Amino acid sequence: MTDQRPYDEDPTGTFFNRVQTYEAGVFPNTETYHFPKSCLHCEDPPCVPVCPTGASYKRVDNGVVLVDYDKCIGCKYCSWACPYGAREIDEKSRVMKKCTLCVDRITDTSLPESERKPACVLACPTSARLFGDIHDPNSNVSVAIREEGGYPLQPEWGTKPANHYLPRRKTRIQIHEDELVRADNPLKKEELPSLPDGGETLDDVAW
Amino acid sequence: MHPAFSVIFLTTLLGAGQGLFLALYTGQLYALANLLPDQSNDFYIMGSFLSMVLLIAGLIASVFHLGRPERAWRAATQWRTSWLSREVVVLPVAMALTFVYGLFHYLGWTQALFTISDTLPVDATLVTGALGTLASFLLFLCTAMIYASLRFIKAWHTPLTVANFLFLGMASGFMLAAALSAYMGTNLVAFYGTWAVVATTLGAISRGSSLYRNSKFRCKVDMQSAIGVHHSQLHQKAQGFMGGSFNTREFFHGKSDGFLLMVRYIFLLMVFVLPVLLILFAYLSESVRLPIAAFAIQYIGLVLERYYFFTEAKHPQNLYYQSMA
Ligand code: SF4
Numbered sequence: 001m002t003d004q005r006p007y008d009e010d011p012t013g014t015f016f017n018r019v020q021t022y023e024a025g026v027f028p029n030t031e032t033y034h035f036p037k038s039c040l041h042c043e044d045p046p047c048v049p050v051c052p053t054g055a056s057y058k059r060v061d062n063g064v065v066l067v068d069y070d071k072c073i074g075c076k077y078c079s080w081a082c083p084y085g086a087r088e089i090d091e092k093s094r095v096m097k098k099c100t101l102c103v104d105r106i107t108d109t110s111l112p113e114s115e116r117k118p119a120c121v122l123a124c125p126t127s128a129r130l131f132g133d134i135h136d137p138n139s140n141v142s143v144a145i146r147e148e149g150g151y152p153l154q155p156e157w158g159t160k161p162a163n164h165y166l167p168r169r170k171t172r173i174q175i176h177e178d179e180l181v182r183a184d185n186p187l188k189k190e191e192l193p194s195l196p197d198g199g200e201t202l203d204d205v206a207w
Numbered sequence: 208m209h210p211a212f213s214v215i216f217l218t219t220l221l222g223a224g225q226g227l228f229l230a231l232y233t234g235q236l237y238a239l240a241n242l243l244p245d246q247s248n249d250f251y252i253m254g255s256f257l258s259m260v261l262l263i264a265g266l267i268a269s270v271f272h273l274g275r276p277e278r279a280w281r282a283a284t285q286w287r288t289s290w291l292s293r294e295v296v297v298l299p300v301a302m303a304l305t306f307v308y309g310l311f312h313y314l315g316w317t318q319a320l321f322t323i324s325d326t327l328p329v330d331a332t333l334v335t336g337a338l339g340t341l342a343s344f345l346l347f348l349c350t351a352m353i354y355a356s357l358r359f360i361k362a363w364h365t366p367l368t369v370a371n372f373l374f375l376g377m378a379s380g381f382m383l384a385a386a387l388s389a390y391m392g393t394n395l396v397a398f399y400g401t402w403a404v405v406a407t408t409l410g411a412i413s414r415g416s417s418l419y420r421n422s423k424f425r426c427k428v429d430m431q432s433a434i435g436v437h438h439s440q441l442h443q444k445a446q447g448f449m450g451g452s453f454n455t456r457e458f459f460h461g462k463s464d465g466f467l468l469m470v471r472y473i474f475l476l477m478v479f480v481l482p483v484l485l486i487l488f489a490y491l492s493e494s495v496r497l498p499i500a501a502f503a504i505q506y507i508g509l510v511l512e513r514y515y516f517f518t519e520a521k522h523p524q525n526l527y528y529q530s531m532a
């Protein structure tokens with residue numbers, strides 16, 4: 001990853017994971033969505049077959065989609081073929097770059113098992129990112145996708161992205177009106193006129 | 208998409224070069240069938256030479272598109288899956304056949320090698336010409352399929368793209384053949400002019416259809432599907448960087464609708480209307496300059512047409528950059 005003019009006017013560069021922000025709704029009923037955007041390591045990646053040099057490939061063992069920087073001629077054709085805009089040309093090394101899923105980390109057997117994860121997953125302070133094998137139905141990610149409603153982006157194209165997104169989780173409790181007023185309370189406490197200050201309450205009596 | 212001049216010149220120069228080769232061979236076939244008088248070898252030699260020059264110029268233009276042209280040979284390896292790779296394979300074949308075709312004419316190898324059914328004398332140029340014709344058609348197919356095969360870019364994903372590249376390339380090639388015969392003083396101006404008008408008309412039909420088609424459809428994905436939040440009021444607040452990025456440079460043309468409309472009218476005029484009129488006048492006045500002007504004007508028109516072709520394409524990734532879209 002290289003940058004150009006990082007501290008000057010019109011800074012630019014290559015990056016693997018851009019975090020965008022969206023807002024749904026109209027003020028005051030709005031919700032903010034932070035949306036990390038990287039290569040989704042599609043199961044049927046349209047970017048791979050179009051590459052004329054074979055520089056873009058999908059690893060057979062773990063399905064990670066990669067670019068071989070020594071073969072790439074920088075023709076940009078693969079970036080046209082990716083509907084997610086996940087690929088960026090590196091203006092300095094003049095080859096195509098994109099998220100590698102930290103393939104060097106996740107396949108490094110000298111690291112302890114718990115650290116064989118992409119750097120973004122390890123770094124996320126709120127553990128918002130999960131990493132695992134979506135082909136294993138019992139992996140943490142498969143369970144999360146299945147049970148928490150994980151969804152792929154732009155599913156219409158049939159690219160079958162391996163990366164899924166989880167919907168926002170909200171804590172909601174269902175409270176019905178009759179639960180608030182204790183409709184089944186035979187003494188109907190809420191309906192009594194309030195007692196004068198210092199007077200005994202029904203609760204005091206009960207104690 | 209951002210129109211890259213390297214690709215615009217690559218496709219238009221190759222189209223004219225291939226079209227010219229097809230024109231030469233069509234002329235030779237007509238002469239063989241005695242529908243046209245035999246031409247001197249000079250015409251074929253000049254024609255093949257010009258066709259070679261155009262193909263080489265196209266190749267040079269393509270180099271400017273690559274980040275690492277020194278590795279370009281690798282691009283021939285994935286012909287099984289990639290139309291771009293197929294183009295890289297077919298282009299040198301077409302160039303070699305064009306060269307050999309011109310060389311055989313230069314060497315005067317036009318004596319019949321054998322005769323089919325006592326009527327069709329087959330010489331070396333006829334065989335290489337047939338192969339070259341095949342290669343030219345294949346090259347048109349490959350070049351067009353590079354765009355037509357991208358199923359996410361709806362404006363390109365249609366057989367009309369192939370028809371456009373083929374007919375427009377042939378139109379400009381036959382136009383050039385008419386210009387060349389006018390320049391060399393051969394009597395083929397009317398013949399090539401007629402074919403050029405036919406190809407231009409076919410191109411007008413296919414390009415017109417694709418313009419109409421592209422003005423009608425809507426993209427099948429929307430912002431909701433792109434980020435997976437199905438809320439009818441969705442606004443982008445930040446795009447993940449402050450300056451520009453490859454995503455904002457490569458996929459947006461940044462031109463106003465008015466400008467593009469103007470480009471469209473100009474290219475429609477310069478590709479389809481003016482050259483046909485000029486050829487018509489050239490036929491009536493037997494002018495030498497008019498066919499040359501017809502080719503030149505149509506070529507400039509085709510450059511604009513290709514420019515417009517890129518700006519027509521809306522990439523789905525643009526959904527993630529609402530402030531630009
Ligand atoms: S997200 Fe884009 S670059 Fe990544 S695998 Fe899918 S198509 Fe290819």
Ligand code: SF4
Pocket residue numbers: 050051052053054055056067071072073074075076077078079095096
């Ligand atoms: S830019 Fe590189 S990886 Fe992409 S298609 Fe061209 S050669 Fe392949």
